[in-house]
Amino acid sequence: MTVLRAVSVLRASLPRHNVPRYLSRRFSTPSEGLRKTGLYDFHIENGAKMVPFAGYSMPLAYADVGQVASHNHVRNSAGLFDVGHMVQSNFRGQTATGFLEWLTPSSLAALSPYTSTLSVLLNEKGGIIDDTIITKHAPDAFYVVTNAGRRDVDLPWFRGKLEEWNASEKAKGGKVEMEVLENWGLLALQGPAAAAYLQALTSFDLRLLTFGKSAFVPIEGFNLHVARGGYTGEDGFEISIPPSQTVDVAKLLSKTPVQLTGLGARDSLRLEAGMCLYGHDLDETTSPIEAGLSWVIGKDRKETGGFIGAEGVRQHLKDGPPRRRVGLIVEGAPAREGAKIFAPSGEELGIVTSGIPSPTLHKNIAMGYVKSGSHKKGTDVEVEVRNKRRKAVVSPLPFIKPNYWRG
Amino acid sequence: MQSILKATTRSRHSSILLRQSSMSRVCARPQNLRTLVTKRYTIEHEAVAFDDSTGIGIVSITNHAQSSLGDVVFVELPALGTKVNKGDQIGAVESVKAASDIYAPVSGTIEEINEKLSSEPGLLNKSPEDKGWLCKIKLHDPSEVERLLTEEDYHTSYQS
Numbered sequence: 001m002t003v004l005r006a007v008s009v010l011r012a013s014l015p016r017h018n019v020p021r022y023l024s025r026r027f028s029t030p031s032e033g034l035r036k037t038g039l040y041d042f043h044i045e046n047g048a049k050m051v052p053f054a055g056y057s058m059p060l061a062y063a064d065v066g067q068v069a070s071h072n073h074v075r076n077s078a079g080l081f082d083v084g085h086m087v088q089s090n091f092r093g094q095t096a097t098g099f100l101e102w103l104t105p106s107s108l109a110a111l112s113p114y115t116s117t118l119s120v121l122l123n124e125k126g127g128i129i130d131d132t133i134i135t136k137h138a139p140d141a142f143y144v145v146t147n148a149g150r151r152d153v154d155l156p157w158f159r160g161k162l163e164e165w166n167a168s169e170k171a172k173g174g175k176v177e178m179e180v181l182e183n184w185g186l187l188a189l190q191g192p193a194a195a196a197y198l199q200a201l202t203s204f205d206l207r208l209l210t211f212g213k214s215a216f217v218p219i220e221g222f223n224l225h226v227a228r229g230g231y232t233g234e235d236g237f238e239i240s241i242p243p244s245q246t247v248d249v250a251k252l253l254s255k256t257p258v259q260l261t262g263l264g265a266r267d268s269l270r271l272e273a274g275m276c277l278y279g280h281d282l283d284e285t286t287s288p289i290e291a292g293l294s295w296v297i298g299k300d301r302k303e304t305g306g307f308i309g310a311e312g313v314r315q316h317l318k319d320g321p322p323r324r325r326v327g328l329i330v331e332g333a334p335a336r337e338g339a340k341i342f343a344p345s346g347e348e349l350g351i352v353t354s355g356i357p358s359p360t361l362h363k364n365i366a367m368g369y370v371k372s373g374s375h376k377k378g379t380d381v382e383v384e385v386r387n388k389r390r391k392a393v394v395s396p397l398p399f400i401k402p403n404y405w406r407g
Numbered sequence: 408m409q410s411i412l413k414a415t416t417r418s419r420h421s422s423i424l425l426r427q428s429s430m431s432r433v434c435a436r437p438q439n440l441r442t443l444v445t446k447r448y449t450i451e452h453e454a455v456a457f458d459d460s461t462g463i464g465i466v467s468i469t470n471h472a473q474s475s476l477g478d479v480v481f482v483e484l485p486a487l488g489t490k491v492n493k494g495d496q497i498g499a500v501e502s503v504k505a506a507s508d509i510y511a512p513v514s515g516t517i518e519e520i521n522e523k524l525s526s527e528p529g530l531l532n533k534s535p536e537d538k539g540w541l542c543k544i545k546l547h548d549p550s551e552v553e554r555l556l557t558e559e560d561y562h563t564s565y566q567s
Contacts, residue, residue, distance in 0.1 A: 066477050066478045067477050067478060067502070067503045067504055068477075068478045068480075068503055069478075071503070264477075264503070264504055267504075268503055332481075332483075333481060333483055333499070333501065333506075334480075334481060334501050334506065336505075336506060356503055356504075357480040357481060357501060357503055359503060364481075386483070386496070386499060386508075
């Protein structure tokens with residue numbers, strides 16, 4: 001068995017992290033000296049299997065709870081995820097809205113205060129540098145969360161563009177400053193039981209906090225930034241925590257019925273919810289139009305442009321993109337990242353970028369890119385797994401119906 | 408990886424306790440024939456239980472393998488009658504997190520496959536080396552079995 005053979009090789013190089021090859025490929029970094037979140041010791045105390053992910057040592061799973069059981073617990077009850085490896089930043093200044101509207105295609109001027117939106121950082125060609133959640137607190141104050149795996153690309157990009165912005169005429173109304181919230185905690189409480197659990201710890205009426213909204217919420221003496229949303233397709237919250245309080249808040253949020261949940265279940269949950277994982281489903285050669293993320297582009301901004309990469313994006317909007325991200329349901333064997341997608345005629349159409357046997361649907365689900373024209377739902381295609389073509393059908397995303405609180 | 412370590416400890420115990428008896432089990436058959444079943448392992452975590460009276464080896468994955476894979480959800484097995492050489496890929500085991508190839512531990516012809524695994528892939532986790540067997544191979548050269556790892560050598564192979 002190839003996967004297991006890799007275990008012993010990796011064990012030699014990473015004595016403290018016994019990592020099979022499939023994880024090292026999917027969840028790893030070449031660099032030594034992994035970073036730790038503030039919850040590293042907490043994870044170890046709770047029996048976590050730690051693996052390298054995006055430069056951090058992160059929990060894959062806890063004790064002997066299997067991935068499927070852990071996944072199902074989040075779908076049926078609630079799970080707590082440490083996402084403190086992600087990069088949290090504040091952007092402040094009179095021209096902050098203009099600056100972020102230059103870096104992203106979102107309509108941030110039109111966004112109400114204490115509202116979040118999914119967005120993308122684009123390169124000059126319109127390719128996706130990273131996907132991000134931007135929360136507007138005020139026209140001169142934004143809270144931005146970006147991917148840990150893109151930290152070394154995103155932060156220099158932000159800094160370079162800030163310098164350019166602040167030196168230009170555009171900043172004459174006031175310069176913009178970026179503050180990275182180093183070592184802050186970020187916890188995601190997710191699942192249908194999440195709201196009732198959190199409500200028991202606060203006087204704040206969480207019914208008012210609908211999907212996509214955020215607020216500073218008093219939780220047992222802590223005053224924490226809570227954003228309603230997440231990466232599972234379930235109702236839930238992402239809670240930002242100052243470094244000194246992270247462990248206490250994690251303890252507070254991980255009592256029955258909440259279960260600590262690792263990266264394994266996080267990946268299967270997000271894929272069922274049709275959400276992209278940067279570096280797999282998105283990269284710098286992919287435009288938001290190809291990725292099915294045109295909805296993140298503000299209506300007015302499709303017309304007026306004015307953001308980095310606008311030309312490429314508008315070209316794809318006008319002519320249609322050459323390929324498109326689709327969902328697939330595959331018969332027989334699960335299709336994994338890298339599996340080729342073919343038309344029944346034999347023509348190669350594209351490639352799978354994420355794929356698993358879905359714990360919720362008991363079907364093999366996948367996401368990938370196919371040539372435009374073959375992207376319509378119901379299109380029969382074939383996917384090659386272990387040198388055999390398997391029947392598959394283009395299916396709508398998400399695979400499961402999201403369960404968000406919209407009030 | 409806790410579960411692997413746990414399994415490791417368990418197997419180490421059993422290998423100490425059963426070292427004498429488990430390598431070669433002598434089973435009584437109804438006809439009162441005595442046959443020798445030899446169980447051997449590969450470094451790729453397959454096991455083969457070879458019965459010298461029938462010339463058939465039952466192929467499975469080891470308990471250590473199933474415990475590191477996690478919940479098995481799909482098993483792909485070779486077609487009946489396929490002639491395989493030692494080391495050929497003969498199938499795959501899929502868990503939610505990964506796919507692992509299965510290689511033929513010995514050369515021979517596929518005589519039977521465990522049909523139950525298509526509806527109950529979880530048998531591989533519950534009973535990897537017994538009810539969750541993968542296929543039966545009629546060996547071309549029974550001496551190949553002797554060249555595989557003993558249980559003790561197998562455990563050493565992934566502990567070192």
